[in-house]
Amino acid sequence: MKIGKKNLSAENVIFTTLNSTFLILLSVAMIYPMLNTLAISFNEGMDTVRGGIYLWPRIFSLQNYRVVFHMDTIYGAFMISVLKTIVIVITNLFFTSMLAYALSRREFIFRKSITVLFVMTMYFNAGLIPNYMLIRDLHMINTFTVYWLPNIISAFNLIVIRTYIRSIPESFIESAKIDGAREFRIFLQIILPLCVPTLATIALFVAVGSWNSWFDTFLYNSAKQSLSTLQYELQKLLASAMNAGNTSAGVGAAAAQSGAGNVTTPQSIRAAITIVVAVPILLVYPFLQRYFVNGLALGGVKG
Amino acid sequence: MRAKTLALPKNRRNIWGTIISQRELIIMSVPLLLYKILFSYVPITGWTMAFQNFKPAIRNTFDQQWVGFDNFVKLFTGINGERFIRDIRNTLAQSILTLVVGYLGAIVLSLLLNEVKNIGFKSIIQNITYMPHFLSWIIVAGLVSSALALPSSGGIVNIVLMKLHIINEPVQFLSNPDYFWGVVAGSHLWKELGWNTIIYLAAMTAIDPALYEAAEIDGANRYHKMWNVTLPSIKPTIVILLIMSIGWILEAGFEIQYFLGNGLVIEKAETIDIFVLNYGIKMGNYSLATVAGIFKTGVSIILIAGANFIAGRLGEEKLI
Numbered sequence: 083m084k085i086g087k088k089n090l091s092a093e094n095v096i097f098t099t100l101n102s103t104f105l106i107l108l109s110v111a112m113i114y115p116m117l118n119t120l121a122i123s124f125n126e127g128m129d130t131v132r133g134g135i136y137l138w139p140r141i142f143s144l145q146n147y148r149v150v151f152h153m154d155t156i157y158g159a160f161m162i163s164v165l166k167t168i169v170i171v172i173t174n175l176f177f178t179s180m181l182a183y184a185l186s187r188r189e190f191i192f193r194k195s196i197t198v199l200f201v202m203t204m205y206f207n208a209g210l211i212p213n214y215m216l217i218r219d220l221h222m223i224n225t226f227t228v229y230w231l232p233n234i235i236s237a238f239n240l241i242v243i244r245t246y247i248r249s250i251p252e253s254f255i256e257s258a259k260i261d262g263a264r265e266f267r268i269f270l271q272i273i274l275p276l277c278v279p280t281l282a283t284i285a286l287f288v289a290v291g292s293w294n295s296w297f298d299t300f301l302y303n304s305a306k307q308s309l310s311t312l313q314y315e316l317q318k319l320l321a322s323a324m325n326a327g328n329t330s331a332g333v334g335a336a337a338a339q340s341g342a343g344n345v346t347t348p349q350s351i352r353a354a355i356t357i358v359v360a361v362p363i364l365l366v367y368p369f370l371q372r373y374f375v376n377g378l379a380l381g382g383v384k385g
Numbered sequence: 386m387r388a389k390t391l392a393l394p395k396n397r398r399n400i401w402g403t404i405i406s407q408r409e410l411i412i413m414s415v416p417l418l419l420y421k422i423l424f425s426y427v428p429i430t431g432w433t434m435a436f437q438n439f440k441p442a443i444r445n446t447f448d449q450q451w452v453g454f455d456n457f458v459k460l461f462t463g464i465n466g467e468r469f470i471r472d473i474r475n476t477l478a479q480s481i482l483t484l485v486v487g488y489l490g491a492i493v494l495s496l497l498l499n500e501v502k503n504i505g506f507k508s509i510i511q512n513i514t515y516m517p518h519f520l521s522w523i524i525v526a527g528l529v530s531s532a533l534a535l536p537s538s539g540g541i542v543n544i545v546l547m548k549l550h551i552i553n554e555p556v557q558f559l560s561n562p563d564y565f566w567g568v569v570a571g572s573h574l575w576k577e578l579g580w581n582t583i584i585y586l587a588a589m590t591a592i593d594p595a596l597y598e599a600a601e602i603d604g605a606n607r608y609h610k611m612w613n614v615t616l617p618s619i620k621p622t623i624v625i626l627l628i629m630s631i632g633w634i635l636e637a638g639f640e641i642q643y644f645l646g647n648g649l650v651i652e653k654a655e656t657i658d659i660f661v662l663n664y665g666i667k668m669g670n671y672s673l674a675t676v677a678g679i680f681k682t683g684v685s686i687i688l689i690a691g692a693n694f695i696a697g698r699l700g701e702e703k704l705i
Contacts, residue, residue, distance in 0.1 A: 097607060101497055102506070108494070109513040112579065114541065115528040116516075133539050177417060184414035191403050192411065196418050203425040205632075205689055209678025210658075211665040212431025216424070232424050235417060265409035294521035297640075301666070317523045317644070324530065324647055356524055363519045 116360070123147070123353035127346035146354035149346050155307065155315055156355065163293060163312040166229045170292040171285050177234045178284075179277060182243035183269045197244075200237045210301075217302055224306040229298055239284050246280045247273055286366055293362060312359045319352050435679055439672040456676045469660060469677065475566075476656040480637035482570040484630055490574055491581035492623065496611055498582060499589050511586075514579025522576075522640030529572050530645060533558035559645060565653040572641045588622040589615060628696050632689035635681050657681050 117137050122130050123146055125139035134140070150156055181200075185193055207213075222228040250273065258268045274281075296313035303309040404411065435456055437449040460469050494514070501507040517525065534540035535555050536547065543555040558564050596614050605613065639658040646654030655663075657677060665674030 093606070097500070098502075101500055105497060105501070105510045109510055112514050112517055112575065115532050116520075118531070118539075118541065119528065130539075133537060135539065136541075180413050181417045184410045187410060190407060190410050190414075191400070192414065192418075196414055199418065199426075200421060203421065206682050206686055208425070208428035208431060209675060209682060210661050211434065211671050211675045211678060212428035214666070215431050215434075215671075216428045235421060266413065269413070290519055294519075296521065296523055313521050313523050316527070320523060320527050320530075320644060324644070352527060356527055360520060360524055364516075367516070367519060 119353045119356050122350055123357045125350065127350040130350050131347055146346050146350045147358075149351060150354045150358060155310065156312070156358070158308060159310045159312045159315045160358070162226075162309055166226070166311065167289050167292040169230045170233055171289050173230055173234045174236065174239075174288050175281055175285055178236060178239050179243050179247075179274060179281065180269060181235060182240050182247055183273050184265075185240070186244045186247040200235070200240055204237045214301065223302050224309065225303075226309060228302045229292075233292075236288075239288070242284065243277065243280060246277060250276055282369075286369060289366065290363060312355075316352075316355050316359055319348065319355060323348055323352060432675060432679055434672050434675040437672060439675075441669065441671060452672075456672045460673060460676050460680070465673065468655075469657075471652070472655050472657050472660045475653060476635055476637045476658075479566050479569045479642070479656065480634050482566050483573045483637065484634070486570045486574050487577060487581060488623075488627065488630075490578050492585060492619075494578060495582040495585035495589065495619075496615060498586060499615060500607070500611075511579065511582075514582070516579070517576045518580035520576070522638075523644065525572060525576050526641055526644035529568065529575070529641070530559060533568065560647070560649045562650040562653040565646070565650045568645065569638070569641055572645075573638065584626070585619050585622060588619040592618045624699065625696065628692045628699075632685065632692040634688060635685050 121135050121137055121139050124142055125135050126141040126143040129141045184190055185197055217228055254272055255268055258272055296317050299311045299314035438452050439449055443449055459465055532541050536543045546552045597610055600610050600614050637656050642654050642656050643659055661674045661677050664670045
């Protein structure tokens with residue numbers, strides 16, 4: 083028995099070492115591309131073309147960021163991305179939870195029919211062209227409205243919030259009713275504050291989704307530069323780099339782009355923009371991380 | 386008026402009474418229902434385009450030329466047909482490869498993470514592997530294209546493979562169509578591997594420790610426990626997720642193919658979604674794009690219903 087245990091522990095050491103090594107290598111593979119982009123974004127543009135930049139800049143330079151922050155298109159796109167995300171989060175949370183409250187009330191006569199009509203939309207989609215035609219007919223092409231109005235309710239979040247509201251004791255609502263509170267006030271002053279943990283999780287996911295989306299800009303607002311978003315600007319840069327075939331092909335073109343003494347290249351500008359686009363997500367990440375494991379596990383069980 | 390209301394049958398009167406007493410709930414919900422009908426159900430009327438030779442310039446839908454099922458025939462025959470059937474193949478191949486690689490990867494990684502006893506180390510690894518999930522596909526596409534570039538452009542994958550002497554010549558990952566399905570599956574794996582472990586790890590925390598103790602008493606080593614305790618315990622989760630994803634098999638993702646699919650690899654890159662985008666938005670052939678969309682929706686609904694039926698048969702909770 084004793085010998086067996088000893089063997090087991092030797093085997094344990096080997097397994098733990100191999101397992102840890104594998105997990106560390108995997109993490110390196112996950113994080114390297116991001117660190118590499120960060121290093122390139124802080125490296126002098128022409129020097130990057132020579133290659134050999136891995137985790138640390140060779141010739142440190144802020145020129146790439148200086149150029150990026152002086153591009154009017156990027157500044158405007160940044161503001162639109164922020165504004166769009168704020169508007170979507172507020173409208174989406176408010177309307178989704180208001181509907182969820184109504185659907186959580188068991189005595190509500192349209193509860194079943196409304197729920198079914200919403201849940202069904204999770205499983206089918208009219209398709210790209212019919213949706214595009216609708217937006218066109220509503221005169222929402224090249225407007226800011228198209229960013230948020232089609233997205234004020236998501237069926238999945240609706241079900242999650244409704245399930246959560248149902249877990250709140252009925253007596254809260256009943257006592258408020260006895261005090262003469264109307265439904266809307268009950269929702270606003272009693273239910274909404276109690277839902278904050280769930281709403282915080284959903285808000286972060288909605289914000290990430292909105293921040294990361296590019297297709298709405300591409301499809302509906304690509305003709306209006308003043309409504310462009312960061313993701314779409316990044317996509318355009320990426321597309322032009324892909325068309326050039328090789329990243330170093332457009333060096334000459336970009337050299338003209340920067341007025342100052344230092345020279346930037348498409349590759350280094352792209353790296354800097356990538357960092358600018360990714361940083362807001364990485365800033366909310368610590369907040370997200372607190373919630374998402376519990377939130378997702380809960381959603382999986384109850385959803 | 387009042388007398389008339391009173392004369393209605395009792396339950397009918399009750400309905401109106403309920404509606405009046407629940408008017409606040411109705412005000413809170415029915416406008417949102419109408420909103421949803423407008424944005425999700427009204428577009429279905431656009432499916433009439435499938436039966437027309439649709440010209441965007443003509444505003445009144447009834448003035449369009451009606452062509453019956455011509456567009457359905459066109460989609461599957463001739464040059465369009467060849468292209469569309471090729472795109473169905475690409476969609477299925479990319480989707481299945483992504484699914485298989487992603488599932489096996491997530492299950493193996495959660496088993497390995499579950500064996501880590503050092504909580505701090507485990508949570509660092511978890512956080513790092515979750516991170517790519519939050520990056521947008523555009524960023525991921527940019528990172529993938531840099532990582533897979535030639536060594537002269539800093540393509541790290543080629544550099545590492547050459548240093549390890551696994552290859553002697555750099556591989557043209559992004560311009561050789563044969564690699565494209567692998568690139569798609571690999572990109573998905575990189576982005577979602579860590580994130581997909583969450584649900585398995587959650588299932589593993591629910592395993593009764595007594596099962597492990599009992600196995601130890603029976604002389605089970607680590608691998609026996611993994612194989613005979615952990616895996617069977619998360620089997621329901623594995624099965625339900627697998628069935629669920631069958632319903633989404635035509636959703637091969639869209640962005641990575643769109644961003645990385647250059648002219649050299651289009652043969653293997655174009656999926657149904659990109660077909661719809663190219664025909665509809667770029668070429669202005671709304672009718673054919675709509676037909677392709679209807680085909681995809683139809684197949685998806687059949688698959689989801691089938692998955693739901695199978696889940697029910699297996700005694701799992703129904704998905705819908």
